Amino acid sequence: MKYKVNEKGYYGDFGGAYIPEMLYPNVEELRQNYLKIIDDADFQKEFHQLLKDYVGRPSPLYLAKRYSERYGANIFLKREDLNHTGAHKINNTIGQILLAEKLGKKRIIAETGAGQHGVATATVCALRNLECVIYMGEVDIERQAPNVARMKMLGAKVVPASSGSKTLKDATNEAMRDWINNPVDTHYIIGSVVGPHPYPDMVAIFQSIISEETKKQLLEQTGSDQPDYVLACVGGGSNAMGMFYHFMDDENVKLIAVEAAGKGVSSGFSAATTYLGKEGVLHGSRSILMQTPDGQVVEPHSVSAGLDYPGIGPQHAHLFKTGRGQYVSITDEESLDAGLLCTKLEGIIPAIESAHALAYLEKMEFKGGENVVVCLSGRGDKDLDTYIKYFNL
Amino acid sequence: MNRIKQLFQEKKNILSIYYTAGYPNTGDTLQIAELLEQSGADILEIGFPYSDPVADGPVIQASSKQSLDQGMTLQLLFEQLKDLRKKVSIPVLLMGYVNPVLQFGVEKFCEACAEVGVDGCIVPDLPMVEYEEFYKDCFEKHNLSNVFLITPQTAEERIHKIDGLTNGFIYLLSSSATTGKNLEVGNTTEAYFSRIKNLNLKNPTMIGFGISDKQTFDKACSYANGAIIGTAFVKAIADGNLEESVSNFMKKFKD
Ligand SMILES: Cc1ncc(COP(=O)(O)O)c(C=O)c1O
Numbered sequence: 063m064k065y066k067v068n069e070k071g072y073y074g075d076f077g078g079a080y081i082p083e084m085l086y087p088n089v090e091e092l093r094q095n096y097l098k099i100i101d102d103a104d105f106q107k108e109f110h111q112l113l114k115d116y117v118g119r120p121s122p123l124y125l126a127k128r129y130s131e132r133y134g135a136n137i138f139l140k141r142e143d144l145n146h147t148g149a150h151k152i153n154n155t156i157g158q159i160l161l162a163e164k165l166g167k168k169r170i171i172a173e174t175g176a177g178q179h180g181v182a183t184a185t186v187c188a189l190r191n192l193e194c195v196i197y198m199g200e201v202d203i204e205r206q207a208p209n210v211a212r213m214k215m216l217g218a219k220v221v222p223a224s225s226g227s228k229t230l231k232d233a234t235n236e237a238m239r240d241w242i243n244n245p246v247d248t249h250y251i252i253g254s255v256v257g258p259h260p261y262p263d264m265v266a267i268f269q270s271i272i273s274e275e276t277k278k279q280l281l282e283q284t285g286s287d288q289p290d291y292v293l294a295c296v297g298g299g300s301n302a303m304g305m306f307y308h309f310m311d312d313e314n315v316k317l318i319a320v321e322a323a324g325k326g327v328s329s330g331f332s333a334a335t336t337y338l339g340k341e342g343v344l345h346g347s348r349s350i351l352m353q354t355p356d357g358q359v360v361e362p363h364s365v366s367a368g369l370d371y372p373g374i375g376p377q378h379a380h381l382f383k384t385g386r387g388q389y390v391s392i393t394d395e396e397s398l399d400a401g402l403l404c405t406k407l408e409g410i411i412p413a414i415e416s417a418h419a420l421a422y423l424e425k426m427e428f429k430g431g432e433n434v435v436v437c438l439s440g441r442g443d444k445d446l447d448t449y450i451k452y453f454n455l
Numbered sequence: 456m457n458r459i460k461q462l463f464q465e466k467k468n469i470l471s472i473y474y475t476a477g478y479p480n481t482g483d484t485l486q487i488a489e490l491l492e493q494s495g496a497d498i499l500e501i502g503f504p505y506s507d508p509v510a511d512g513p514v515i516q517a518s519s520k521q522s523l524d525q526g527m528t529l530q531l532l533f534e535q536l537k538d539l540r541k542k543v544s545i546p547v548l549l550m551g552y553v554n555p556v557l558q559f560g561v562e563k564f565c566e567a568c569a570e571v572g573v574d575g576c577i578v579p580d581l582p583m584v585e586y587e588e589f590y591k592d593c594f595e596k597h598n599l600s601n602v603f604l605i606t607p608q609t610a611e612e613r614i615h616k617i618d619g620l621t622n623g624f625i626y627l628l629s630s631s632a633t634t635g636k637n638l639e640v641g642n643t644t645e646a647y648f649s650r651i652k653n654l655n656l657k658n659p660t661m662i663g664f665g666i667s668d669k670q671t672f673d674k675a676c677s678y679a680n681g682a683i684i685g686t687a688f689v690k691a692i693a694d695g696n697l698e699e700s701v702s703n704f705m706k707k708f709k710d
Pocket of ligand 1: 149150175176177178179253254255295296297298299300301302367368369413415416439440441
């Protein structure tokens with residue numbers, strides 16, 4: 063448990079709840095109740111029932127034959143892309159919507175980058191008949207148009223965030239402002255392992271289903287529940303944390319987190335947080351973030367909207383600083399090429415976010431026969447426009 | 456004695472004005488301070504801008520962005536305030552978010568405040584527990600007051616804790632809101648203000664968020680030691696001649 067949150071809400075030097083007083087009652091209410099609610103047997107039953115019947119879990123752990131041949135290792139894909147709504151994000155929104163109901167909340171807000179978290183939130187709000195408002199950067203509204211339409215069909219109000227870089231960071235600011243102005247009846251479903259304590263822990267718990275299943279599936283398929291490597295992309299870090307969760311204390315399992323290098327880590331257009339960032343406070347927690355020497359947050363860049371964020375969750379900052387996780391980065395071009403390769407080799411069009419994780423396989427060296435699990439966090443339908451433009455399809 | 460304490464002992468209906476450093480032009484910071492004192496402000500809250508001001512509404516977001524785009528930094532602010540105490544005698548607080556303070560260095564920040572004659576700070580996203588553990592000693596060493604916010608949702612026990620931890624004044628938000636919302640004093644707000652008044656806190660209270668004219672200011676003063684105006688002032692100095700716009704704005708609050 064040495065990588066888990068402590069009773070003060072910290073992971074080593076990172077975490078905490080740096081929030082204005084206006085948010086204190088809501089965050090404190092969550093902090094006092096989240097574990098009690100989640101551990102309740104009825105909650106667990108309903109959560110797992112929905113994951114099974116509505117989301118379609120367990121998601122397959124697929125031994126990708128042609129990838130395995132190419133790399134000389136056993137490459138397993140954890141198929142979060144097959145979840146209802148097309149990404150891992152729904153694991154968290156199912157959990158949080160049930161929790162919001164238990165807290166008596168009537169209105170749900172969320173931020174979204176790629177639109178996957180927005181869609182996953184709008185979906186569970188439709189399912190449970192709750193009002194839903196989604197904040198999304200203007201730039202992302204443009205590059206993820208199909209997801210905007212899906213959210214609207216699902217009955218959500220999509221509010222454009224027009225400040226700053228008009229992407230995920232700014233959508234998060236707007237959602238926080240909404241919560242400040244609606245302090246009583248609203249629950250904010252944060253979409254990644256970021257935000258003030260207890261969010262990073264709560265979201266990690268809901269996403270931990272990914273590694274829980276992976277362990278069982280590996281045991282069945284390989285005879286051991288310990289792979290040599292697990293890989294996942296990192297925006298805020300929720301699919302990675304879900305993928306790492308039950309492997310964190312197995313120190314012989316190497317954890318590889320793949321950040322978005324954008325046009326290159328030194329290009330000035332990047333989202334490689336651990337490479338470019340320094341310790342500081344963003345969106346309610348102490349972590350690592352890209353910033354100027356004056357402490358102003360630097361606007362990130364990535365071709366993938368879901369990774370276009372200048373920070374990472376505090377638990378990732380801790381895994382990075384302690385050396386437990388290896389943090390690497392992949393450029394826009396490398397990820398798009400990897401997306402096409404996955405499509406050609408395995409017949410799976412991955413989300414560009416997930417393609418970052420796949421792209422790192424090209425850079426690894428295998429002795430032969432290692433077991434490698436890659437979290438395929440989402441499907442690429444939402445990214446067709448970007449693929450079409452890049453490959454002139 | 457600390458300038459803030461002295462002011463509250465001597466005066467009622469205190470008018471505190473917030474403005475963003477380096478706005479509308481980078482070099483305006485100190486001139487605005489002087490003009491405000493000359494036209495009757497009792498306290499100044501100088502905002503050091505931050506790229507992601509989550510507690511602020513559109514007006515202060517925009518002033519912060521413009522100021523940053525024009526090159527404002529915390530370092531530059533302290534340089535601009537070098538002669539503060541030659542020109543301004545009323546209490547001055549710095550207001551801003553915690554990340555720029557962290558990057559500047561907490562110790563160095565407190566030293567710089569003391570050196571230029573700043574009396575206190577308001578850092579809305581610095582939580583009480585962190586303040587107590589990591590900042591309080593440094594603030595006290597440099598004789599800086601740290602002002603905390605409370606809202607209608609803040610529990611009484613917590614209000615008393617805040618009252619024990621601070622030694623300037625308590626910033627009473629008229630409602631849980633980002634800056635720039637209008638004050639609507641309905642029955643629930645009045646009940647909340649009265650409730651706080653009856654707690655007999657050791658610190659004076661100032662009502663902020665949504666005060667924009669004489670009427671809302673007077674109303675606030677009937678429940679607290681004074682009130683804070685931010686957005687309305689920032690709007691008023693957006694363009695035009697500072698001398699004129701500051702004095703015109705301040706005239707509205709004179710009898
Ligand atoms: C498919 C997919 N993968 C990954 C991410 C990045 O988020 P996180 O790092 O929280 O997993 C997103 C975010 O939108 C996504 O849609």
